[in-house]
Amino acid sequence: MTEDATTLAGRGEAGLLGDVLAAYRDLPTDGVLVGPGDDTALLAVRRGAVLATTDTMVRGRDWRDDWSTAEDVGVKVVTQNLADLAAMGGRGTGLLVALAAPATLPLSWARGLSTGIAHAAGLAGVPVVGGDVSSTATDAVMVAVTALGELGEGVPGPVLRDGARPGDVLAVSGSLGRSGAGLALLEAGRTTGRDERERALLEHHRRPLVDLGQGPVAARAGASAMIDVSDGLVRDADRVARASGVVLELDGTALRALADRLVPALTPEEALRQVLSGGEEHELLATFPTAGTVPAGWSVLGRAAAPGEGGADAPGVRLDGRRLDPSAGGWDHFGG
Amino acid sequence: MTEDATTLAGRGEAGLLGDVLAAYRDLPTDGVLVGPGDDTALLAVRRGAVLATTDTMVRGRDWRDDWSTAEDVGVKVVTQNLADLAAMGGRGTGLLVALAAPATLPLSWARGLSTGIAHAAGLAGVPVVGGDVSSTATDAVMVAVTALGELGEGVPGPVLRDGARPGDVLAVSGSLGRSGAGLALLEAGRTTGRDERERALLEHHRRPLVDLGQGPVAARAGASAMIDVSDGLVRDADRVARASGVVLELDGTALRALADRLVPALTPEEALRQVLSGGEEHELLATFPTAGTVPAGWSVLGRAAAPGEGGADAPGVRLDGRRLDPSAGGWDHFGG
Missing domain, CATH: 3.30.1330.10 (PurM-like, N-terminal domain)
Structure with a gap:
């Protein structure tokens, strides 16, 4: 045999x-x-x-x-x-x-x-x-x-999801939407990738490797809340928002900058969709008390606000003032 | 709905x-x-x-x-x-x-x-x-x-499988073969049990509950090696014997006393087979330096001997001097 x-x-x-x-x-x-x-x-x-x-x-x-x-x-x-x-x-x-x-x-x-x-x-x-x-x-x-x-060394305590406070700055430890973009390529039959950028997206979908050391780095920098992006930015940010009792306001300009990294493998519109709802990325999403405490290499995505502030009436996620529905993106194992 | x-x-x-x-x-x-x-x-x-x-x-x-x-x-x-x-x-x-x-x-x-x-x-x-x-x-x-x-409280260190020494006494924390006997009843179509004893066997197969506190009790009493009986007495005893480099000599009289508890639900022959090879029992099997250190409620099953002693040439399990093959009883997930 x-x-x-x-x-x-x-x-x-x-x-x-x-x-x-x-x-x-x-x-x-x-x-x-x-x-x-x-x-x-x-x-x-x-x-x-x-x-x-x-x-x-x-x-x-x-x-x-x-x-x-x-x-x-x-x-x-x-x-x-x-x-x-x-x-x-x-x-x-x-x-x-x-x-x-x-x-x-x-x-x-x-x-x-x-x-x-x-x-x-x-x-x-x-x-x-x-x-x-x-x-x-x-x-x-x-x-x-x-x-x-x-x-991690020097980390005073666990960083939970419920610690975000109005005024905190929201940031991510790396790219977003790569795994979702890689999956979209596979679903379109582009299983090997036409260039280096497509191959990187496929690779991140198949075997994501992220800088896990950024978790302790963020904790030492004073992160007030943290989660890894496993079910999509909106869905995971919504979890932090609801646990913390805040609104997380996403900045469209920052998201489009992340989406540009996925173009031309995806159309600009599809790229933005993957940044918002692509799962299995495993980069870290965290809030920090001030912009000055966001660690090097992280991208600022927006800020936390009090639920009543600016017309938002309940904890959740908004993009340029528009409320986002977490159930419209992301993954429910049982389709509920 | x-x-x-x-x-x-x-x-x-x-x-x-x-x-x-x-x-x-x-x-x-x-x-x-x-x-x-x-x-x-x-x-x-x-x-x-x-x-x-x-x-x-x-x-x-x-x-x-x-x-x-x-x-x-x-x-x-x-x-x-x-x-x-x-x-x-x-x-x-x-x-x-x-x-x-x-x-x-x-x-x-x-x-x-x-x-x-x-x-x-x-x-x-x-x-x-x-x-x-x-x-x-x-x-x-x-x-x-x-x-x-x-x-557990007062336990000086973990009790491993490799600590049995020649001269140690082998004992079990409770009954053996109940789960295997219960399975045999199910396979024979006796799914509800004809009496209290059969129902107890079925119950132990379906939802085994054992006195888990006996693990720390045995450790405090000086147990030299320990394992829980999940794949059958012979197979699990063989693991201890090989890890420790000893022969574990089982005493037929002690085993038949345990087997008697399964009669008349099973025939005496089938009962002994279940005591030897019935899995999922989850009682604890341990060796102790002397008979005096075996905790109350445990049953002595035999003793550990040096591999060369009494004609046995390699670590393993013997019953009344006869070598037992662990692969003849017990469970291999992939049938190997």
Whole structure:
């Protein structure tokens, strides 16, 4: 049997676990008191508290095998989880990886997944400390990752969603709409990209890698609220606005500047739509007390206002004075 | 639309999350610095380290809808995870729950799952601190739980699998084979049980609840190695034996005494088979330096010997001197 024809059934659970652990062998082990192979992991925790989050990817919903490799999926699921830690002002200290897949899954896919996870984890300096493999009776493939972490050095406390105050400045740590633009290219059949800029958009959709260190940077700079852009700018900004009881006023000029980066891969109109509602970007969206405290490299997108100010009657998001409906963009898993 | 006809699609993601969080509202919140609803949870950690483990259940493999209710599944997935913490000498401090399900799943099932999770978590005094919901394109339903924990009061360090030494006494914290016996009854069509003893076996298969506090009890008593019985006595004992480099000698008289508890629901022969290889029991199997240190309520099953002693040439498990093959009993997810 050739390598490519081997399935999980052919390799068996113990063999699969051995392959997976081999992929994680070179990751850092700082803080890992007990690693994979016993009943649980034991991880050192500094400063008395641990951050914890979990995110799942499902084949056919969160990725398509004809558009994304197993390595892409591995990178993406790690970024999704670590971005959640970054959005609290934190950094990763350990990952747990659960894979549920049919016995007919090619072993090469499971190995590729581990390679992608190891790649993204390695860039962030985070060990894989445990996991689980399960079989599915259907064709379903699911990857569930739990990320553990701690607040970054010098970060006084977690940055929550509810801390934005009227007068705060809203800013983003990088580009917006790249992942959505990449998805639009795939849906249009442009799966390889016609030039370097298109390829970068496809790459960010398939395997987003962002500067996760900007989370602690923002927290140290005094960020009053923070979230990562996973469901689209409007939808995620709306979460901050409602949690904080403020209106977030987006500045059209700033958004069009971000949208210009997506042209000519997209039309200007489609580019602006992706900046507003494109998900899976994983850059950080934060509010800061003053423009002077926004970290270098971040783009100012607008400001927070009191709900009654300027005619807005409830917490939410506005663009150049016009109210935006978060449900018109973004993603509801169950279509509700 | 009646309650029972409502699906996840009808309720929507936000509605589902609201229902789920309501089910967890009365759980203890000690140590929860940031709970569900932000990017991550933040959980207090004592003594500088956190235990972490993850376990997944998949419909059609780990449960059947005609044999188990959603509540049963919720209890079982929590017990699986908390038993792993107990097997280190630990107790739970927080759970993360990921559900992946089709939009057509009845809302009542998702609510039942949360009720079961809340029930088992409540008995253990553990809060649910976070989670994730995802949609599946197929009919697949998967529940992945991550349990975080800490070593119990007065436990000097984690009890690993590799600490058994020749001369140690092997013991189990309760019964064995109940879950496997319950499964055998289901497979024989006896889904409701003919008497109280059969119903207890069915109950332990559907929603195992064990005394998780026995993990820290064993650790304080000086347990040298510990594991929970999830894949069957022989298979799990073999893991301890190989990790520790010892032979674990099982005593047939002790096993037959445990098997007698399963008769007449099963034949004596089938009962012994379930004691040896029945999985999902989640009682704790541990080695202790002397018989005098075995905690009250535990049953002595045998002893650890050096591999060369008595004709055994490699680490493994023996019953009355006869070598047992772990691959002949227990469960491999991919049939390898």
